[in-house]
Amino acid sequence: MxxxxxxxxxxxxxxxxxxxxxxxxxxxxxxxxxxxxxxxxxxxxxxxxxxxxxxxxxxxxxxxxxxxxxxxxxxxxxxxxxxxxxxxxxxxxxxxxxxxxxxxxxxxxxxxxxxxxxxxxxxxxxxxxxxxxxxxxxxxxxxxxxxxxxxxxxxxxxxxxxxxxxxxxxxxxxxxxxxxxxxxxxxxxxxxxxxxxxxxxxxxxxxxxxxxxxNGLVNVLPVKEKAKSSRQRFFQYLVLQHQGKIYLRKRPGNDIWQSLYDFFSLETDTLHPSPEALQLEAAETLGIPPIPFSSTGKVYKHILSHQRISAQFYLISLPFRLREEKEESIGLRLYSVEEIEALPKPILIHSFLNEHFF
Ligand code: SF4
Structure with missing residues (x-):
């Protein structure tokens, strides 16, 4: 033709x-x-x-x-x-x-x-x-x-x-x-x-x-694909510490920052969720009794190609270790500060650690 x-x-x-x-x-x-x-x-x-x-x-x-x-x-x-x-x-x-x-x-x-x-x-x-x-x-x-x-x-x-x-x-x-x-x-x-x-x-x-x-492409042409809009996400990072060590996990492959290390986190719909609801969800997920905690106050932001991350951090001292099966299912492990320094981490986590631990 x-x-x-x-x-x-x-x-x-x-x-x-x-x-x-x-x-x-x-x-x-x-x-x-x-x-x-x-x-x-x-x-x-x-x-x-x-x-x-x-x-x-x-x-x-x-x-x-x-x-x-x-x-x-x-x-x-x-x-x-x-x-x-x-x-x-x-x-x-x-x-x-x-x-x-x-x-x-x-x-x-x-x-x-x-x-x-x-x-x-x-x-x-x-x-x-x-x-x-x-x-x-x-x-x-x-x-x-x-x-x-x-x-x-x-x-x-x-x-x-x-x-x-x-x-x-x-x-x-x-x-x-x-x-x-x-x-x-x-x-x-x-x-x-x-x-x-x-x-x-x-x-x-x-x-x-x-x-x-x-060619039977009348419904295909013209190609019009809008750029994906940027998605806003809110991470609440619980910095769980026990006897001078901190719990971190290696991030899984189905999300951003694959294979980098960060703290235990809960993702919420807003930057400032209700503290009680957050504490309850954390207790349930970690298998521990509810403990009060509050944010360090600073909001950390990071922009990726299709996502905007805003994160808050909560410092929590645990008088006990998490149960072994919980550690395993969530992928959490206790690391010393020196060990953490050597781990690959998202910039946002690195900045937080720099200000509080390194
Ligand atoms: S109407 Fe448009 S798509 Fe259909 S034959 Fe004509 S030019 Fe092609």
Whole structure:
């Protein structure tokens, strides 16, 4: 199966667009101010919700001078209901920037447009192509999806590093003659034909050469894997001492710090659990009568790639050894301070020992 050549790909999309495009007011203008307004309003906003705002803004502020001269409170009031108010403040700021630095004329190239506040690569490409016909490809979620599916791109679109790959591909596909129509077409195609869920593959003009369709990967592409969010954990370390020695255990392999040594610990949902509950749980797990103990007061923190650890330490002098079967089942052993110095330990444990024992 061959893939589309750039010209057949763009021709098919432009042809499709001519038959399926939705009539939206910002598509019938080459005024960079109106295009910019629509792009900022439509960021994080659905077309149906953004449309009345676009019309109201244009009516109230027909030119960039009107917007620049408006009081900020008024702009924010007109924006009310759209959310993400920093967009409105940026909009107002950029209008002033255009008036003061560019005499009210929007810059006419992609590179210069990027100098304006709140204008990133997507908006700059949209204005440069729609208003000035500069052949620079737009890249929004719709475009990523169409390109990943049609050309079989498996790069994770949520990873910043993938942007370059898609940007390069997109810029080889954009035609020099109708870059504005092509950019509109590919975004519209992603919005209504090649949708995230249940795309209309059956009646798709790209079906014959679409990699995802031909390989049964429509539900797999694009790959979008968000970076795992960092998990906050709270460790309560009980530093159990007996006759000048301290209990430590070698950490098992199914968690962080595999094979390093640390103290007996209980993991809790909060940094400061109820002391009574903690004492009861410790007594039960260790097989000893409940004994009162309190934290040394300092919180130790450590950040790993996907976890943030906060730990508290409790110094406990035991008048007896733990029962042998408990020592074994938990993996605890008594070590002298000298022996502990030589053991591999997480930095957090090392810091605590440094402050209290070494
Ligand atoms: S065949 Fe399906 S997946 Fe491929 S471009 Fe068309 S709608 Fe998208």
């Amino acid at each position: 061959a893939s589309e050549t750039p010209s057949s790909f763009s021709n098919i999309l432009i042809d499709w667009y001519g038959r399926h495009r939705r009539p939206l007011p910002w598509r019938d203008t080459t005024d960079p101010y109106a295009i910019w307004l629509s792009e900022i309003i439509l960021q994080q906003t659905r077309v149906r919700q953004g449309l009345p705002y676009y019309l109201r803004f244009l009516e109230q502020y027909p030119t960039v001078f009107d917007l620049a001269n408006a009081p900020e409170d008024e702009v924010l009031r007109l924006w009310q209901g759209l959310g993400y108010y920093s967009r409105a403040r940026n909009l107002h700021f950029t209008a002033k920037q255009v008036v003061e630095q560019f005499n009210g004329e929007f810059p006419s190239t992609y590179r210069e447009l990027l100098l304006l506040k709140g204008i990133g690569s997507y908006t700059a490409a949209a204005i440069a192509s729609f208003a000035y016909k500069e052949p620079v490809a737009v890249l929004d979620g719709n475009v990523y999806r169409v390109l990943a599916r049609v050309f079989g791109k498996h790069e994770n679109i949520a990873a910043p590093a993938s942007k370059k790959v898609f940007e390069e591909l997109a810029n080889t596909l954009i035609p020099a003659t109708e870059p504005d129509t092509y950019n509109q077409a590919i975004m519209e195609f992603g919005a209504i034909q090649c949708t995230p869920v249940a795309p209309d593959c059956l009646f798709c003009p790209l079906q014959r050469t679409c990699f995802a369709f031909q």
